[in-house]
Amino acid sequence: MFFLFEFSIIPRITKPPSIRRSRAAAPFDSAQGRSAPHGQTDLRIGRIIQSLMDHATVVVSGTKIAAEIGTTRSEVWRLVQQLRTLGVEIAGHPATGYRLKSVPDLLLPEMLAPLAKGTIFSHIHHYYRIGSTNTQAMEAAAAGAPEGSVFLAEEQTAGRGRGGHTWHSARSLGIHCSVILRPPGGA
Numbered sequence: 001m002f003f004l005f006e007f008s009i010i011p012r013i014t015k016p017p018s019i020r021r022s023r024a025a026a027p028f029d030s031a032q033g034r035s036a037p038h039g040q041t042d043l044r045i046g047r048i049i050q051s052l053m054d055h056a057t058v059v060v061s062g063t064k065i066a067a068e069i070g071t072t073r074s075e076v077w078r079l080v081q082q083l084r085t086l087g088v089e090i091a092g093h094p095a096t097g098y099r100l101k102s103v104p105d106l107l108l109p110e111m112l113a114p115l116a117k118g119t120i121f122s123h124i125h126h127y128y129r130i131g132s133t134n135t136q137a138m139e140a141a142a143a144g145a146p147e148g149s150v151f152l153a154e155e156q157t158a159g160r161g162r163g164g165h166t167w168h169s170a171r172s173l174g175i176h177c178s179v180i181l182r183p184p185g186g187a
Contacts, residue, residue, distance in 0.1 A: 005019035005169065012144045015129075018101045025045070026174045030061070039125065041081070042071045043109070043110075044071060044075075044079055045079055045083060045108070046108035046109060046110035046111070046126075047068065047104070047110060048065055048069060048076065048080065048083065049067045049083070049100070049110070050106060050108075050110045050111070051064075051065050051068050051069070052065075052090070052098060052099065052100035053100060056099075056100060058098045058099070059093050059097045059098065059099045060097045060098055060099065061096065062077060062097055062098065064097070064181075065097070065098070071091065078091065080092070081096060084156045085105075085170070086128060086154075086171075088100075088106070089101035089102050090126065093128075104128055106127060106154065107154065107175065108126060109124040109125075109126050111153075112124055114187060120147060120148030121148045121150050121179070122146075122148055123146060123148060123149040123150065124152065125140075125149065125150065125151045125152065126150070126153075126154075127152065127153045127154070128151050128153075128155065128171075129153070129154065129155045129156075129171070130151075130153045130155075130156060130157070131156065131157055131158035132156055132158045132160055133151040133152065133153050133156060133158050133176055133177055133178040134151075134159075134160060134161070135158070135180045136151050137149065137151045137178035137179070137180055140180065141180045145180055147180055147181055147182040148177050148179065148180065148181075149179070149180045150177055150178075151177060151178045151179075152175070152177045153169075153176045154171050154176075155169055155170060155171040155176075155179070156169040156176050158162070
């Protein structure tokens, strides 16, 4: 037996945001060279952002980033392009590297893990775009995912709330998440 705790925090917007439409590539699993499980975010993307944040005052070479995340320079370039389509502002400097223009407003596991340390929220699953975090959490709970598994999305296309009401949550305009909780003595 399990319970799902789902919530969305959406700021009040006075003017509709302009949303750029882009052809963002599916996340890739570096070990297999194919899409990450269930559209889950490629962990290398968060590692690129973390590397650029760690070196915020300097330009970081593609070679250095590739060595840090264990891939090639051309794959770093592809991942940087994917980040740009998601709205992350990264300056590219020919022959020298990349620099983060501003800290992105993303809920990446690498950024949240230190904040969740010592809590039950140790398994963070991140998605840039998903139908519903609740649906994904229910499937994972049925498959035996541990208590405290968190399913975060930057954008939901089939989110649902109380009474079966549906909504579309625009990218990076709120916190959309579901958490698996298992009551003591549950079956």
